[in-house]
Amino acid sequence: MSWRKEQRRAERGYHHGNLKEALLQAALGLIAExxxxxxxFADAARMAGVSAAAPYRHFRDRDELLSSxxxxxxxQFEQRLAAAWDDGRPDTVTAFERVGKAYLAFARExxxxxxxxxxxxxxxxANPALQAASERAFNIIRAAAExxxxxxxxxxxxxxxxxxxxxxxxxxxxxASLFSRGDAARRxxxxxxxxxxxxxxLIYLRGLGFPTDRRPAGKGAEPxxxxxxxxxxxxxxPGGTPxxxxxxxK
Amino acid sequence: MSWRKEQRRAERGYHHGNLKEALLQAALGLIAExxxxxxxFADAARMAGVSAAAPYRHFRDRDELLSSxxxxxxxQFEQRLAAAWDDGRPDTVTAFERVGKAYLAFARExxxxxxxxxxxxxxxxANPALQAASERAFNIIRAAAExxxxxxxxxxxxxxxxxxxxxxxxxxxxxASLFSRGDAARRxxxxxxxxxxxxxxLIYLRGLGFPTDRRPAGKGAEPxxxxxxxxxxxxxxPGGTPxxxxxxxK
DNA sequence: GGCTCATGTAAAGATCGTTCACATGAGCTG
DNA sequence: CAGCTCATGTGAACGATCTTTACATGAGCC
Numbered sequence: 043m044s045w046r047k048e049q050r051r052a053e054r055g056y057h058h059g060n061l062k063e064a065l066l067q068a069a070l071g072l073i074a075e076x077x078x079x080x081x082x083f084a085d086a087a088r089m090a091g092v093s094a095a096a097p098y099r100h101f102r103d104r105d106e107l108l109s110s111x112x113x114x115x116x117x118q119f120e121q122r123l124a125a126a127w128d129d130g131r132p133d134t135v136t137a138f139e140r141v142g143k144a145y146l147a148f149a150r151e152x153x154x155x156x157x158x159x160x161x162x163x164x165x166x167x168a169n170p171a172l173q174a175a176s177e178r179a180f181n182i183i184r185a186a187a188e189x190x191x192x193x194x195x196x197x198x199x200x201x202x203x204x205x206x207x208x209x210x211x212x213x214x215x216x217x218a219s220l221f222s223r224g225d226a227a228r229r230x231x232x233x234x235x236x237x238x239x240x241x242x243x244l245i246y247l248r249g250l251g252f253p254t255d256r257r258p259a260g261k262g263a264e265p266x267x268x269x270x271x272x273x274x275x276x277x278x279x280p281g282g283t284p285x286x287x288x289x290x291x292k
Numbered sequence: 293m294s295w296r297k298e299q300r301r302a303e304r305g306y307h308h309g310n311l312k313e314a315l316l317q318a319a320l321g322l323i324a325e326x327x328x329x330x331x332x333f334a335d336a337a338r339m340a341g342v343s344a345a346a347p348y349r350h351f352r353d354r355d356e357l358l359s360s361x362x363x364x365x366x367x368q369f370e371q372r373l374a375a376a377w378d379d380g381r382p383d384t385v386t387a388f389e390r391v392g393k394a395y396l397a398f399a400r401e402x403x404x405x406x407x408x409x410x411x412x413x414x415x416x417x418a419n420p421a422l423q424a425a426s427e428r429a430f431n432i433i434r435a436a437a438e439x440x441x442x443x444x445x446x447x448x449x450x451x452x453x454x455x456x457x458x459x460x461x462x463x464x465x466x467x468a469s470l471f472s473r474g475d476a477a478r479r480x481x482x483x484x485x486x487x488x489x490x491x492x493x494l495i496y497l498r499g500l501g502f503p504t505d506r507r508p509a510g511k512g513a514e515p516x517x518x519x520x521x522x523x524x525x526x527x528x529x530p531g532g533t534p535x536x537x538x539x540x541x542k
Numbered sequence: 543g544g545c546t547c548a549t550g551t552a553a554a555g556a557t558c559g560t561t562c563a564c565a566t567g568a569g570c571t572g
Numbered sequence: 573c574a575g576c577t578c579a580t581g582t583g584a585a586c587g588a589t590c591t592t593t594a595c596a597t598g599a600g601c602c
Contacts, residue, residue, distance in 0.1 A: 057566080082557085093581065163327055212463060216467075242459045307548090348591070
């Protein structure tokens with residue numbers, strides 16, 4: 043046995059005290075480094091200063107550890123999305139876009155969680171708690187979509203809110219997993235993932251009849267200003283950044 | 293040594309004859325079954341009836357096999373996308389949507405390839421040939437986007453074609469990887485992935501000012517042949533079919 | 543026929559995931 | 573405080589995988 047190990051043991055005694063948490067943290071670090079596939083149960087144990095068999099006292103097997111991380115990830119994800127949504131303040135469209143940004147930010151800033159959640163092959167539906175956490179996170183997007191759906195300008199086709207939510211989710215996930223993470227991020231793009239997603243969502247919202255004219259596209263005339271936030275009237279600020287979400291068209 | 297093995301050997305002699313190809317096929321089957329993560333080099337060897345060391349005569353290591361499969365996948369992917377695009381016939385928008393469908397169809401029908409290409413953790417940029425194949429596939433989408441960009445009705449914002457291509461790619465990939473494959477597909481949806489993507493793309497195109505009012509929601513009449521390629525038409529048509537691509541709003 | 547080299551084999555080392563019998567010690571009970 | 577118990581950690585061991593190394597085979601070519 044290594045000197046190091048003995049030393050660790052001396053420091054902390056026979057019992058670790060908080061092994062479960064330590065393992066989760068270790069795994070998180072390892073996944074961030076080498077991906078969920080490269081992460082090793084034995085490595086996590088080593089990193090926690092414990093024998094290879096010890097983790098089995100806290101997790102049925104390697105998959106359960108991964109699953110736990112995914113679940114915790116969904117919980118944090120939900121919190122961040124909820125904070126971004128902020129119940130639709132100051133206006134629905136702005137908040138909606140903030141959710142998109144939060145999605146990408148999470149994928150970028152918490153690669154280990156995102157990996158465990160969406161790219162580790164953990165079957166979400168196998169674990170009820172995990173599935174529930176996943177649904178709670180999605181429900182934020184869904185709630186936002188409901189609000190948005192209620193606001194689609196009259197005379198415009200109005201898809202079910204659920205569908206809009208799924209659309210947004212797929213856009214965000216598509217951008218995140220193709221361009222915003224790991225080696226995929228190395229695909230060189232003419233713009234940042236954030237800009238890409240923002241423009242995508244804006245075009246989509248325009249397709250639903252929402253005024254997205256706060257960013258005049260190019261030199262052209264302002265797109266016809268549909269009454270902001272249709273029925274009630276609290277709404278999208280008319281002003282905007284010049285250049286449009288996609289920059290000046292050449 | 294097993295009887296089976298001896299028998300196989302007797303059938304084919306000491307040399308396999310076409311081991312490289314056999315390994316690729318075996319791997320493809322295994323990945324389809326158990327995912328790229330669960331796929332094992334030794335298993336592929338076994339399935340080809342050779343010793344565990346034999347594959348190393350044809351692939352530097354397990355990753356190179358995976359990488360080869362990904363590359364082959366991108367090549368087939370390119371072919372299918374190209375066939376779907378069919379150089380924009382009969383009209384750009386129709387062909388464009390066909391590309392979207394082809395994307396999903398590939399993801400669904402060739403799970404092993406799709407898995408190796410996008411979900412196996414193979415670093416695309418590590419292998420120049422692989423990267424080139426990937427780019428050739430993307431170029432189909434890109435070419436389609438160029439054509440579409442050239443047609444955006446005047447008076448409408450016109451994002452760069454490259455951006456449009458990336459948008460479409462991210463939508464397709466998002467839908468495919470969230471809803472169209474593996475356990476993720478088990479997330480129960482109120483509609484098929486194909487419908488979901490089609491609606492998403494249509495709304496997006498509408499956001500770009502394209503007329504997307506053909507296609508009465510259900511089993512209705514034949515899509516009214518909108519004058520194909522309508523650069524002259526003004527943006528979003530006021531009428532549109534009731535319901536649009538997403539069925540009747542409730 | 544004989545040489546050569548690509549192709550396959552067997553054996554072995556390193557690492558993992560996992561299990562099992564056993565050790566330790568924290569906390570309760572009396 | 574003594575003793576018991578049970579959660580928690582240890583070591584050893586099994587089978588599987590990946591990979592390397594030395595050796596075997598035989599197809600093609602002179």
